[in-house]
Amino acid sequence: MAQMIELNLSPDARTLRQFGFIALGGFAALAALAWFEKLVFAGGWLGAARPTVAGALLALGVLAALTSLVYPKANKWLFVGLSIAAFPIGFVLSYVILGALFFLVITPIGVLLRASGNDPMNRAFRADQTSYWTDCRPARPPESYFKQF
Numbered sequence: 001m002a003q004m005i006e007l008n009l010s011p012d013a014r015t016l017r018q019f020g021f022i023a024l025g026g027f028a029a030l031a032a033l034a035w036f037e038k039l040v041f042a043g044g045w046l047g048a049a050r051p052t053v054a055g056a057l058l059a060l061g062v063l064a065a066l067t068s069l070v071y072p073k074a075n076k077w078l079f080v081g082l083s084i085a086a087f088p089i090g091f092v093l094s095y096v097i098l099g100a101l102f103f104l105v106i107t108p109i110g111v112l113l114r115a116s117g118n119d120p121m122n123r124a125f126r127a128d129q130t131s132y133w134t135d136c137r138p139a140r141p142p143e144s145y146f147k148q149f
Contacts, residue, residue, distance in 0.1 A: 020068025
């Protein structure tokens with residue numbers, strides 16, 4: 001199977017600097033979700049640990065941003081760790097989404113067209129014909145390109 005996505009296990013300083021500022025935004029958003037107990041943190045299961053979890057996430061984001069300014073290579077462990085953790089999730093979800101799209105959208109359209117006898121590509125077998133060649137449509141005048149509708 002062909003590899004569509006490559007893991008960057010040795011990022012350069014520019015990538016790590018960008019990652020640090022993106023991590024600040026991402027971890028700050030996670031901290032806000034934890035503080036207000038929304039989405040994955042909903043249900044009140046954090047309890048008394050809510051300020052600690054939100055503070056730790058925010059501190060991790062600030063630390064990543066500060067190290068991006070001073071020494072970007074310090075963000076390598078966080079970058080590689082998150083990349084390795086996210087890779088299998090993205091791999092599985094991409095196949096799930098593409099499979100669902102095919103089986104829930106493309107396949108029913110094909111079944112309906114086949115059941116109704118519709119042949120949009122004109123592929124029906126006709127034994128009385130010697131060739132299936134069709135002439136192309138005549139060329140449109142150049143003025144028609146300016147009046148498309």
